[in-house]
Amino acid sequence: MKKRLLYGLIFTIILATLMPFSASAATVGQQLPTEEPGWHRIDDTDRNILYYGNFAHHTLSGNYANTETYFTSASSSNSIHFKFRGTKLRIISNKYTIYPKPTTITIDGSSETYSTYDTKLTRMVLVYEKNGLTEGDHDVIITFDPTATYGQLDAIDIDANGSLLDINQPNNLSAETVSQGIALNWDSVPDASSYNVKRATASGGPYTTIASVTAGTYYTDTNVTSGTTYYYVITSFVNGNESSASNEAYATPQAPENDRVLLTITLISGIEKEYDLSITEVNDFIAWYEEKASGTGTASYAIDKHDNNKGPYKSRKDYMIFDKIMTFEVSEYTPVQ
CATH class of the missing domain: 2.60.120.260 (Galactose-binding domain-like)
Known part of the structure; x- marks a missing residue:
């Protein structure tokens, strides 16, 4: 009987040492x-x-x-x-x-x-x-x-x-290739006064801020090169504090081989100018216009007249003055082969 008690005590001690210690939770x-x-x-x-x-x-x-x-x-x-x-x-x-x-x-x-x-x-x-x-x-x-x-x-x-x-982190950023470049969309952040659009040419960055969006939750990046993959993140500003970055989204713009664009510019004088251009040329024009509208860029933009040239000239260009432009229209088409 004493041996059984002794063996039982030893077994209990061994079992206690093998079991993990668990303090009583609060x-x-x-x-x-x-x-x-x-x-x-x-x-x-x-x-x-x-x-x-x-x-x-x-x-x-x-x-x-x-x-x-x-x-x-x-x-x-x-x-x-x-x-x-x-x-x-x-x-x-x-x-x-x-x-x-x-x-x-x-x-x-x-x-x-x-x-x-x-x-x-x-x-x-x-x-x-x-x-x-x-x-x-x-x-x-x-x-x-x-x-x-x-x-x-x-x-x-x-x-x-x-x-x-980070509760102010923008969510669900998406990137899609469109005719004008790469279109970005993301979810709205309550109380955000603006958003920074950041871009890189490698996944994970480093990112460079390319735009500040003060209205809406979308942006079209027109300053892109066909065949290059661009990676984007968005940050928000709430009460002057910048949030952490959103999810990363990417897209690779590809210029169609045959598509062309008719760019129709209406001047404040009422005169209309029409140009048959490549998509790349139109994107360059739109990028210049948006940069100038935001307060940067040159006052004028040169548009190559291509086959509209008359006379023995190597080239002819129309110089568009930003504050003379009232509206412009972009019409994409595929030439008949």
Whole structure:
């Protein structure tokens, strides 16, 4: 009997040494001044956390010195928005009597509430936890009761290998070859004042900014060479801050072998000028016009008259003056063989 007890004790000790050590995980309502193993803490001041309403940053002192972001007046616009990549999320906040209203958290369109109310002030408390999310990107909106006079965020915990995403990053950039060059389109970013169009001749860059778009979410790059592959990314500007780059899109323009273009230019005097040109020549003209319209480029542009030349001349060119042009029309056709 004693031998059996001894053997059982030895077996238990060996089994305990072989099993991985697992500390008890924190639970909602518990103070959590630092992240636990398997989690990564992100401070409330991270630039990828967007605050709407009457928020201000505040530096604390005491046993748990840190910063918090809070509002002190009721507003229907008091909300927090961020995106992250991972499978789990924790919200770290204060608990106190001045937080009586429930807070709504919406993850990928699904909403629930959590409480930050307590009879005494406790800082850096785990107030909300969500596990088992699908591996990938998740959109999170924290909405405070419109009558609440105080609301706060201290930190966010996500997967140890997760990341907070740039919410102002443009998405779904596409590039398509068109007769005028390469047409780019992307999704709109809320509150963006402008977008930078960046181009490279190798995947991954380095990229050069070729245009700033202040209206719309599209751009046509006409300054291209047939047979060359161009790679593009887009960044947005929100409140003067430039976002991270969008997905990369690319296209390779190919000039049709036989297609020609009739370029009809109407001058402010009412006179019309018509030219039978190649697509490359028309693209060069459009590129000059757009550059001049944006404040750069030369005042005039020379158009080769080709077969319209009269007399024993080597060449004849019409020089178009930018501020004399009222409209122009581009008509592409395939010559009859």
